[in-house]
Amino acid sequence: MNEDLKQKILSRVKDDLVKIETALAENLDPYYDLVADIARHILFSGGKRLRPLLTILCARLCGYNGDNTEKFSTIFEYLHAATLLHDDLVDGATMRRGRPVAHSVWDNPTAVLVGDFLLARSLSIASETGKTRIIKVIAGITENMSQGEIQQLYRKGAIDLSEEEYLEVIRRKTAVLFQGACRVSAILADVPGNKETALSDFGLHLGLAFQMADDLLDYTVDSAALGKLVGADLREGKLTLPVIYALNRANDGDRERMIRIIQNEDFSTEEFESLITLLHKYEGIDYTRKTAAGHIQRARQAISIFEDSQAKEILLDIADYALARKM
């Protein structure tokens, strides 16, 4: 079913994805070959192009016919790539999408600087829209993302992380970028405020659900499929919703057991599996899935004000897929 939905979406956005790839290659525009090499390592490593795709589909939903939609959609992929470079370094990650991360292929300083370059590229392209409100959105995204990462960093390993804090972190570090990718289309298309709000809400809730689904993968998919170590989030000290919820509901004994595993960076596969059993027992997995489903419902609801169209159908399918995806 998931695979069918994925294929259905892909067959309908095939041409858009080709245009996005071309635009990503054409607009990188570095002065130095080395910068291009490193930027390409992160940019062309099998990303789903979900963010630029959202921009293009939302623009279509708004009836926007500008020439530069694909170009402007790269803003969100460059920005995403910039934050991946910095975040992988912040997290001390070793692998991304089954490949060594940029800061291990090159080094930390290079990853920082190429991240800065990509961030600047996204803003240069944003300035070509001629709309300062778009710049404000993009700059706001970066303010949010950097602070979301900082909050996550400083609450690393905190057993008392609340659901509210978790929501705040994933809103800033993930959802505001989805929100921006959708909202900017509305600004480009100059649609009335209620449509801009609708797309902004669609992106926000899709982004929240997307991150929750992503966080679930750590506990539901084997590491080979993810291209990273089993229990990677937990090893980095990231407590996500399945764990937060289960910790809050567990009896003292189980809570103790969970904390012991969480606080041991070198937990064994057996220990990790016993943690997963506890996450199921205390419905952490189920609660996270339901919460994500609630956000998808709100995302779908948000764009109900638009007339039916193929673009709208695809956006609704993407929302469903964000929840159902296995990776």
Added chain:
Amino acid sequence: MNEDLKQKILSRVKDDLVKIETALAENLDPYYDLVADIARHILFSGGKRLRPLLTILCARLCGYNGDNTEKFSTIFEYLHAATLLHDDLVDGATMRRGRPVAHSVWDNPTAVLVGDFLLARSLSIASETGKTRIIKVIAGITENMSQGEIQQLYRKGAIDLSEEEYLEVIRRKTAVLFQGACRVSAILADVPGNKETALSDFGLHLGLAFQMADDLLDYTVDSAALGKLVGADLREGKLTLPVIYALNRANDGDRERMIRIIQNEDFSTEEFESLITLLHKYEGIDYTRKTAAGHIQRARQAISIFEDSQAKEILLDIADYALARKM
């Protein structure tokens, strides 16, 4: 004489500097106290506020009377602080202005993320100007600075670094920010193109001379006054104009001797002093000073098209001081 010039400038910009400090504190606007603490560590550590001061003085030169000049001038100090955070990390620096660098007080990830935050702040404020050309300038500065740092990083320790490459690096990593700080005032004030070009040129040449003077300090001032280690640039593998010029003119024996010292990261104070003697012998110090003086001349020339005013006098004094300063 230098001290007199400095006092003369300071007495005339006293009120502006107070307003800049206030604006820097008021516009930081972080969500988290921790972000504010780290940002303040780099922002309020005795910086000269030269870049925002240039914006304010150039705006005055253009007859600009907007309410937000001080606020907009913070763009360039926030941007400067952002790059200091990232560059100190890239360079592996330990001290700045006599204090431990942020990435050693906190850690590398935090320095990266707070740098991102400051960069985003500067762009948010830039978007409030309502002028996309200003955004384009700011984004271009960041594209240039990140790539200038990358070029410097990858040519680290290269004995064959040419004067042209050196110029390209300092233009990107230092001068474009000065250039932007001056040029943006012209865009704010909506002056004719020739005045925008004049201010842009003023900033560019001032920035080039400023960096050359800065690079000279490594060979002319004792480390205590600089607040960092003796020969810090050289220990980081940074070849600057005094060395590049002297290496090109030295006889084989002296060239060999210089290279041995340069390539030994742990050179002694005696070895460093003998290097300085050779820099004088082959006129590397003198050539750098003359080249910097030439750029100051071009900076002064650039703004000759403006009518005489106190703002112009101060800008000319700053140009002279950039060259003459001891630290």
